[in-house]
Amino acid sequence: MAQKTIDSVFEEIDSEKDIKILLNKIFKENKDFKYQSSMMTAAISIAMVGQFSWSNNNIKRDLMFCSFLHDMFLSNKDKILIQSEQQLNNSFLTDKESVLVREHAKMSFDFLERSDNIPQSTLKLVKHHHGAVSGIGFVQKDLSSAISEVEKLFIISESFSHQLLSSPKGKVNINRMAEKTESLYSDKVFQPYIEAFLKCFKS
């Protein structure tokens, strides 16, 4: 997606103050899963980050760009939805596909790093978007504190985005979604972001 288009999507997302209206609109759009997932992750992460004192427009832009760039090497829904080593091991992917899923965050980082107009903060977010500092693999309990706050927020927003998109007809139980996210990301460092998501829906 070209920079100009990303900027216009960013303005659209940032100007809609009611997250429920925005997510409903994205859910009903007849686009492919990857596009919807990117839009929804961007919308949720930008709504969530506004609740934190460290938020600013540069961070919002990092979240926006990362939402559209982080899974650039994954082409289908089954691969995009994998968020843990356990889910990967339980999948029906071939060995080659499993390597791709396990390493896609680092691959995206390596590819985007060659471009000289992408900020380091965006690149870092892309590399860490599954919680692994190396960009290979997924979040591990003792490494959760090694990633930054905005990276934790992105991980949680994507988890909710995937659950929303996987829900039949968009009917969701927000508390049940939060429980599922808590079971995937049980380290307490993720808790403020799970709460921030719930707060978006209760306001």
Ligand SMILES: [Fe+2]
């Ligand atoms: Fe990913």
